Amino acid sequence: MQPHNTYDFTHLGQVGESQQTAVLRKAYALLGISFLPCAAGAYAGASVNFYSLFSNSWLPTVAFLIFAYGLMFAIEKNRYNNIGIGLLMVFTFGIGFFISPLLQFALASSVGSQIVGMAAMMTAGVFLTMATIAHRSKSSMNGLGQFLLIGAVVLIIGMILNMFMQIPALSLTISAGFVIFSSLMIMWQIRTVIAGGEDSATSAALTLFISLYNIFTSLVHILLSIMDDR
Template sequence: MTNKMANPVSGSISSQKFVLSKAYLLLAVSFIPCALGALAGAVVNPMALLGGGWMGIILFFAFLYGMVFFIEKNRYNKIGIALLQVFTFSMGMMIGPVLGMLLGSAAGTQIVFSAAIMTVAVFAAMTFAAHKSKADTAAMSRFLLVGAVVLMTAVIANLFFKIPAVSLAISAVFVVFSSLMIMWQTKAVIEGGETSYISAALTIFISIYNIFSNLLHLLMALTGND
């Protein structure tokens, strides 16, 4: 009788593939409530419901980071999945008014279509890079953490100064930053550094959302529709 021993490396790889496949499945499902939210947001402006102005901005950021916190607290159970769907619906509502305005014209529809195609291309490229790159995930994590702090500081500062050129520069940097986030998160799952498919789906969703919304902003400015 032969004594068959489990291969720990093979088991680890299988686990990583499982987490990544589940993350992609959850990510795909999460775009359904996001699309429904966008339809709702095209009819009812969510910022108006939040009071508009600074009150609306403060409530939006409080909701955004609050939801991320609670999703991460439930990153290994079904509550986390449910909260993620609420989160993506709400994020869809936030971009709904812009999409509603753009899709009302042929030029606007082309902008949305172009931004969507570019976003898919970036996602595919970063996913491929994550599988092929030999980049140090820990070093990327430190770099992205610093980048996130700098970006958020710039966003908050520009809420006060409202300089169009700075706003466009922030959007361009957000596209690059979010692209690297997709690569980093995917690579973290592949290497076993991320074991929650809910957390992975959340990070990749936010990154895709940021790429798409900021590409919309850039294309609108370049075509004079901003």
């Protein structure tokens, strides 16, 4: 019986397993499935070439923020039902759509395919490493949660400053900060599920997806600054 996660879309539950294990299994399954609409969104974004329609405009950024935070709020409101799962798939499709210009820019470089491939492999490596640490750790991660809250505030302030100052060194620092922050967020979220502090697979999958998105895009930015010969 699952009083909170009433859906069982993949039938991954096993007889006798704990609720925490069931939630984590479903979160991993949702995370894996979410990359399918994300890839479809990236293809659609490349086909439409959305950002070129609004060059030198704040409109794409505003549209992204409204879409992302609006969907995240709606997903959290439906975190215990199948509507939340559907909204999560819409969210990942949209993220893929909005990330397509970055991928197009990176792939236009002579080493673009290497950059994207390296970023993807490094992101996967970070996820596996932090997930392993989370599964083996016995700590409550309460102190880490407080640290992440402070880190989020610092990164948001840095992003706002960089929007006006446009300093390359600051941009790279923020990207590196997001890699570290999101890596720790993966460990914290998985450990929180294991410890029983998160009982929604949809919410956990959303946090993990956003963390992976932040790591991947940040690594692409960093690698472009190092390897791009344009």
